[in-house]
Amino acid sequence: MLRDDLRTLWTEPRPPDAPARVRRDWVLLAAGLAGVALEATLREDVVWRPVAVLFAVWLCVLPLWRRTRPLATVTLAFGSVILLQAASLVAAPSEPVGLNTGAIVLVLVYALPRWGSGREIVLGGAMTLAAFSLCAVTDDVPAAEQVVGLVFLLLPGAIGAAVRFWLTARERQLEQVRSREREQLARELHDTVAHHVSAMVIISQAGRVLAATDPSAAVEALEGVEEEGARTLEEMRAMVAALRDRGVGAELSPPAGVADLERLVRTPGGRLRVDLGIDGELDALPPAVDAAVYRIVQESVT
Incomplete structure (x- = not known):
């Protein structure tokens, strides 16, 4: 069972129609850069200030591609964390390198399960945990704080997965409703066509009987067949248009x-x-x- 679940997760495709960028992405970028500027200016205990500022700016820019390139942005962000942590081990600074504004990386953690494929979620999650493990081993932080930090790091990913699951379930329910509506319209189309065809048969039979004795009645019968045929085509066109799945939904009229x-x-x-x-x-x-x-x-x- 577990193997099947993992295989299903690994083959899960990306959600369709992921937006590249929206207005709030630029608002997030502006807020992040403003936070970097304020923290770099007002905070006095910043270690490797130029490096820390460039690193924070890098983390603020990466979310612009979090929907279209979720694995790449997570890899670049947490790969940079690993490199910076390794460099700090070599230089042995007194305090951890980086700005608190770097917490914007949590947006990437959210975007990974929200917009990534199953393979990207697994690989990106492994990169995230590797970076956290390295920081937990090298930083002198109590175990309780490490557990809280891990929960804080994984919580956005859990929220992203929950949002994705909810939207997928909702889309599935909407598709079931559309399927039932198309089935109902198909039955309505069948009943409509059957009625009009029956009327045309009856009128044509009556015209054939009256043709020898009353030619004018036969002509009226032909006119009736023509009217029924035109009405049938009109109703068929309307229902077939409604049956087509156009994505945005066709304008449906209620059944008679x-x-x-x-x-x-x-x-x-x-x-x-x-x-x-x-x-x-x-x-x-x-x-x-x-x-x-x-x-x-x-x-x-x-």
Whole structure:
């Protein structure tokens, strides 16, 4: 079971339609650079000040590519942390090198499970843990603080994974709703075409019977077939357009129901008189019953 879960995670694709950059990315960059400037100016105990400032600026710039290149940004960020930590071990400074503004790297930790593929999540997570492990070993920090730091580091990744899972589940539910709507429209299309074809058959049979004795009635029958055919094509085009999955959704009209019966009984040309009587509260019928009543009356008129 665990092996199957890992294989599924490894083959998980990236989420579609990841935005390259939006306005808040530039706001985040500006806020990060402003924080770097303020901290570098006001803080007095900065070790290797030029290096620390350049490193913090580098971490502020990387989030611009966090959605389109999640693994690359995490690798560059935490790889730089490893290199800086190794350099500090060689030079043996009295304090850790870096600015507190470097916490902006947590944005990359969030973006990795939110926008990365399964393979990128695994590899980027390994790089993140390697950098944290090196810092935990080399820095003189109590174990309790290291545990808190690890939780603080992994929490954005957990949030990113939760957001991705929620959006995927929501999209799956929407797709199921769209599938049910298309299925309902397909049944409606079948009923509509069956009704009109039945009407055309009946009218053509009547015209054939009357052709020998009343040619004008036969001509009227042909006109009726033409009207039914045109109406069938019109309704088919509308429903087929609704059945197509256009991504943004087609404009759907509700299926015909009791409210459309008055229009149904008004036959073209007034060649047939139909009396319609509606009794009772029929405004709150379930959609299936509403459509069924309309179809029964439609077949009766035919």
